Amino acid sequence: MSELTKKINLILKVWRQKGPKDVGSFKEYEAKGVSTDASFLEMLDAVNEELISKGDDPIAFDHDCREGICGSCGFMIDGEAHGPQKSTTVCQLHMRAFKEGDVLTLEPWRASAFPIIKDLMADRSAMDRIIMAGGYISANTGGARDANSILISKNDADQAFNAATCIGCGACVASCKNAAAMLFTAAKVSHLALLPQGQIERKTRAERMVAQMDAEGFGACTSTGSCSASCPKDISLVNIAQMNREFLKAKVFKEDQVDVGGGF
Amino acid sequence: MSLSLPHGFLTSTIGKKYLMGLAGAVWAGFVLSHMAGNLLMFISADAYNSYGHALTSGNIIYAIELILVGTLISHVFLAISLTRQNRAARTSGYAVSPRGEKVARFGSKTMGVQGSIVLVFIISHLITFKYGTYYETTVNGVVMRDLYRLMVEVFQQPGYVFWYLVCLVLLGVHLSHGVGSVFQSFGLMNGRYQPIFRKLSLAYAVIVALGFIAQPIYIYFVASLG
Structure with missing residues (x-):
């Protein structure tokens, strides 16, 4: 323990909801x-230990890697997603960000598309279904290619x-007054649109x-920019502009479906 | 490859934003030209009346009016549709409000309220002027409507001046968020342009609002004395 x-x-003040x-x-x-x-989650662990020892139901919250890279954790602390510190997930938020006597209000992500499972846990599988709809690339199996054979500008x-x-x-989504998933979807669309590997499905x-x-x-x-300001990874609003471009291109310049036949 | 707007564009959130932005951009352009044209009142009553006469004498005015009414109605209906969707997406708020840049700015948060008041203003403004008292004047031998006289009459009433001030400030706030957001909705924003577009949007709003506001203020405090 340091000095x-x-x-x-x-x-x-914790939001408790049985189901x-x-x-x-x-x-x-x-x-x-x-x-x-x-860390904030370690603080909650200690609170939960006490609740369990008293025979109470511990506070449910999502968490996994606890090193800010998996995306499992997250809830609102005083109306701010992941708490007051910029570019930080709640698992990487440390208690030195708070002071003696602070009263903190903890709430789950609130959005119609994120039904609450329990307490601070919201069901975010809607985001998985967005990824399933198009957030992937086609990859052929076979002999591994040299990783540097596809040129990409810096x-x-x-x-x-x-x-x-x-x-x-x-x-x-949690920070947006419209509970929009634009920044999330845009990040995935931009990411794949910019890379050669993402070109095959780009139009759709x-x-x-x-x-x-x-x-x-x-x-x-x-x-409003609330999303980007709350994002632990500082994803820029510019990605939403890129997604809008990609969307318009896909809609306006829709390719005709080629009839490949199949009958005799 | 076929050029068409396939099914699903108009019903998607992004498609609606494109159209709402397009309609908004038409009106943003209109208010700038309207404001600039009206500045002729600072030159002379004849210049102001002649400008109005020239605008309304041809048939082109009907086409322009049709575009303006059409875009205004679509802007309003798309706004209602998107607002309903947005409210349904977030039915419950948070117990504590966020601070700083994590909170939506006043201008962006109250677009609907500003827009509704501006809509009422547009209708009342048309009733006051377009369908207001018809005075006649003769400029260089041409008989035309004396809109200048009507304007002086209207803006001698402090109630009208105050109502115009409030609505024009709201129009400015609406433009300051709207003009910049059009670039975002159209997908024209990138890292380099982002700060420029935001400043451009603010400058546009200030120019339009101040240009308009100068007119009732001038009439009330200066022109009406003469």
């Missing part, structure tokens, strides 16, 4: 003697990589992913 480590006491059909309400908990070196590679850093956590990708996004009940973009 800078402090112990702080917090009050948590998707339950109404849910806030319940207050005390988090005592929290090390400022602990700029395209960098832009594609920036878009590819999206971990699909859903903070953009934006169209299919946007259709799925709409079907899931996400809202439209009103360019």
Whole structure:
């Protein structure tokens, strides 16, 4: 424990909801003697240990890698997705970002397309279905090719990589006043549109992913920028412009379906 | 390859945004030209009336009016449709509001309210002027409508001046978010242009709003004295 480590006491107002059909309400908990070196999720683990020892139901929250790269964790802390620190997932948010006596309100992502499973866990499978609609590339199997045989400009590679850093956590949807999944979908569309490997499905990708996004009940973009400001990976709004371009191209210059026959 | 708008464009969120942006862009262009044309009132009453006469004498005005009414109606209906969709997507809010750049700016958050008031304004403005009292004047031997006289009459009433001020400020706020967002909706935004478009949008809004506002203010405080 470093010399800078402090112990702080917090009050948590946590959204408790038994299941998707339950109404849910806030319940207050005390988090005592929290090390400022602990992560936010470690702090919740300690609170849960105490709840379990008392025979209470622990607070349910999503988490997996706890190193900011898997996209599993995420909830609202005082109305901010992943909490107050920029470019940080809640698992990488540390308690030194808070001070003694803070009262924190924890809520799950709220969107019609994200039904609440329990407490702070929201069902984000709508995003998986958007990916299934077009967020993939065709890859032939066979002998492995040399990784450097496909040339990609440095700029395209960098832009594609920036878009590819999206971990699909859903903070953009949670932060958007319209619960739009534009930033998420756009990151996937841009990422693949910029790379040679993504060209085969390019003409249909934006169209299919946007259709799925709409079907899931996400809202439209009103360019408020809340999504990008809340994104733990700083995905830029520029990706939404790229997706809109791709979408228009796909719709306006739709290729005729070639009749390949098949009959005799 | 066929050039068409296939099924699904008009019903998609992005397709609606394209059309709403297009209709908004037509009106953004119109308000700028309307404002610029009206500045002729600062030159002379005759110049102002002659401009109005020239605009309304040909048949082209009907085509322009048709485009303006059509785009306005589609802009409003698309806005209603998208707002309903957006509200359905987020039925419950959060107990605590976010801060800083994570919160939608006032201008972007209240587009619907601003737009609704501006719509009421457009209709009342048409009733006041286009369908208002018909005075006649003669400029260089041509008999034409004396809109200048009507305008001076209207803007001598403080209530009208105040209502115009409020609505024109709202129009400016609406444009400041709208003009920049058109570039985003059309997919023309990229990293290099983003800050330029935002500034351009603000400048556009300020020029249009101030240009318009100068007119009732001038009439109320200066021209009406003479």
